[in-house]
Amino acid sequence: MKRYQKMFKKLNIKKQGAFIPFLILGDINPEISIKIIEHLILNGADALELGIPFSDPLADGIIVQNSILRSFKYNITIKKCFEMIYNIRKKFNNIPIGILTYTNLVFNNGIKNFYYNCKISGVDSVLIADLPYEESKIFLKTSLIYDIKQIFICPPNSNNNLLREISSNSKGYIYLLSRSGVTGTEKKNIKPNIKIINKLIEYNSAPIIQGFGIFKPSQINYSINLGISGVISGSAIIKIIEQNQKNYFKMFKKLTKFIKIMKKATLYD
16 A cells, blocks of 8 residues: 555544655755754654755745745755755655655656656655646656656646546645645635535545645634544744744754644534
8 A cells, every 4th residue: 555545544544634844955955954854854844845946936926935945045946856856765664755846846857757756756746836737648657657646736727627637646745725826825714615625525536735825723624524534734833934944953853843733623514
């Protein structure tokens, strides 16, 4: 059984959803980045979504952009990212690890070469943030060759045809956007589209994971009880890193508190 399947099966038995932190590889520096990731795992993260630094991250707001700039100070390359993931995988064999990236990075690395490196470094899934489903055929085909789960984004305004296609082809999980726009600009709670959730369930989709705008426990509990299988939270975590980058003790303490509170909120009724 694959890692995502094992995770969701285990969480269902416990009546829990998945809490998945997102962060940029290499922020604040490669060594601290690894320690932060290990800390998140040890304090309750069910899976990881790791971003490869990219110079033009169209889906990301200023918080994530600043994180990318911090990683670029240490010349974090795709090769270095795969090395970091390989080292994480050696220590944590069971946790699902997903990559979030952009089309140009995959093309520039060579599509087959990119997915091959995912395979040998221990990556479970790839989400390409700016890849329209209609243009995904070669990526999906290559992901199947290397046994990598290709994750597709489900926009909040998806029609039934798109929902049906995504349900058939998104492996591991489906990334449900809370809203349109870029990350890290939330000022109020964003509720997921219940009709879309129900349609995805009707089409027997992979587990639904909600992202964009997740920063409060109440949001998680609400979504979990609608039938969502988990959430991804990125900007809120990266903000803690940014605000405490000169005080690691304080940073890790705040990350521990945040992860534990958010994970507790994944218990469903």
